[in-house]
Amino acid sequence: MSRILAIDYGIKRTGIAVTDELQIIASGLTTVASDTAISFLKDYFSKENVAKVLIGEPKQMNGTASESTPIIEKFVKEFVTNFPEIPVVRVDERFTSKMAFQTMIDSGLKKKQRQNKGLVDEIAATILLQDYLTRKMI
Known part of the structure; x- marks a missing residue:
């Protein structure tokens, strides 16, 4: 089979x-x-072999687009241009960074380790992907 990949795209x-x-x-x-x-x-x-890619879609609490939406939309267009054969699924990414940070606390990471913003982004992408997999199985 093939893999599913999730992307939590940010400015940096x-x-x-x-x-x-x-x-x-x-x-x-x-x-x-x-x-x-x-x-x-x-x-x-x-x-x-990647069958599909999930890309986080940032939204405000009321469901409207966030201020980072134009940056992510630009990335999505670039992705589709470079990889037209790979389907893209947009996924609501509200709360994933907060959930990632809480996961780091719950797993006992020290304060210095929790300051690693790259790790927060990687965990947020993992949460996006696991949530998608869970919903797919229901």
Whole structure:
């Protein structure tokens, strides 16, 4: 089978998570500088079979677009241009960063480790992906 990849795109950093080949378990893959995300993905897709990509869709509490929406929309267009054969699914990413930070606290990471914003982004992408997998199974 093939993998599903999730992207938590941000202005500076992009968290990336991926499933196993059976699409059962979501795991953090890495965090990359956002300006290198497309080149990282080109390299990754040349090595791994990815069936679909989830990209976080930032929204306000009332469901309207957030201030970072134009930046992420630009990335989505660039992604589709570079990888037209890979389906993109937009996923609501509200609360994923807060959930990621809470996960870090709950897992006992020290304060210094919790300040690693790259790790927060990677965990947020993993939460996006695990939530998608859970909903898919229902």
